[in-house]
Amino acid sequence: MADSELCIDCGECIRWCRHGAVRAATAKPADLKRFKYTVALPALTLYSQFGKDVEPGQVLRALKSLGFDEVYDLSAMCDMHASATDAYLSECRGPWPKISVTCPAVIHLILLRYPDMIENLLPIEPARELAAKLLRRRLAEERGLDPTDIGLFFITPCSAILHSIHSPVGLESSYLDGAFSIAEFYGPLLRAIKALGPVENPPPISARGLLWAMAGGEIAGLRDANTITVAGARDVLRVFDHIEEGKLQAVDFIEAYICPDGCISGPLTVEGRYAARRTIQRIVRRHGQRVGEGSVIPEEKVRALLREHFFDLEEHLQARPLRPLGRNLREAVERRREVQRLLSRLPGKDCAACGAPTCAALAEDVVRGEASLSDCVFVRIEGLLEAAASTKGPGHE
């Protein structure tokens, strides 16, 4: 069982559990009934799930047919977010590099393991939250609805975003009311897309925004070229170690994802990531005339929103530093020695059968009193063999 204090929502447990024992706690259809007016806001990744010939407009219409009053395309908001990022980077004074806030697992990783890099995080709310904030405001005005009667649901590629809606960081509470996973909607959507056929007047899609579904897409739309994309937990850790060491200060902006290829490779998606990437690229090309023109969003609109601090991160991010091994230096040192001693008795295979990801993690859990050395199968077998040998000794025959 994962230690919830240390979990960053990378979603690997969902990806790997063949028995479906680890599931994301998504919304239930009944949750929609709590609201007078419901809107689905699909992650851009949803457009990548049904093959290269299916238009975002078709996906949106199919999604609406599943029982929402409205659907909302996020590409324009991602586009605006890119403009806000451009504006921020041109005025910001460091520390460098700034790090994208799109992937909540990356934010958690920083709060937990790299607390002194919190100042590197881009202080702008993620696009999905900004969209929900704007949409709720607009619907309340246009339709005379009580804001609390509006239900806004994200269609998510990962458990990290789902969790960020229930326990947000950088926000008092999420502007979204819940999330459904792409995987659970996949079947019904595919049927609806087939049944409904092509769309007559496809809604405008921002190609600059659409690219955000993939690793590399966020920086592709930025004016500043001094940027890096890093994806996959191992690489993210490596690059963050470098940032913490003070390297990479010459880089302005880093786009980072825990998943190996950005959101299209999220644990709650269905389509393979290579096919998904190709599909996004195709759609971008079809809507490509807009990329050349830059943003589909009028610059004055972004500037007005910037002026009212619409994009700003609402709450200060709080570090969740790793617990030290002991209550004071003396105890921590003592326990570290103990960890080293235990490690020499463990097989070093990092098989994870004990429930800890590595032998070192088990040793640490034992020293903290949260696990026992006999949780290790190898130690247990050794113990049994020793017991057997001693009972076979002379006098016991």
Place this chain on the structure above:
Amino acid sequence: MKEPLYAESFKIRGGDFEHGGEVATRIKSICKELGIRPDLIRRLSIANFEAEMNVIMYADEADLCFQVSTEDVRVVVADRGQGISDIELAMTPGWSTATAEMRARGFGAGLGLPNIRNSVDEFRVDSRPGAGTTLTYVVRIA
């Protein structure tokens, strides 16, 4: 100095760019386990990284000795190598003998030693040209 509660030594090999920064990263994770304050760890890590890279770039090999007491973290990096003939010059921001190849890797701004001096609470450099250099620096944690 107070008696150290914890001490560990690390080897650094000259020319080993591939593993550059690893010792600094390992010490950083030990410090986190020991519960040292993040801002102090950051300052220490900057110094460790610069010292480690200087050994890799300018010396044959070194032992980095890391000691923690209740009052401070003390690091001694003793290398065997060419040494520094003019320490004051070496400490001047912007002064560097880095090769074109090192500069291509992003080093050679001549800011390493000044960076160490600015990150730690005590710093000294001893060197014997032709024999080697020893850096000693301290970050107070109490």
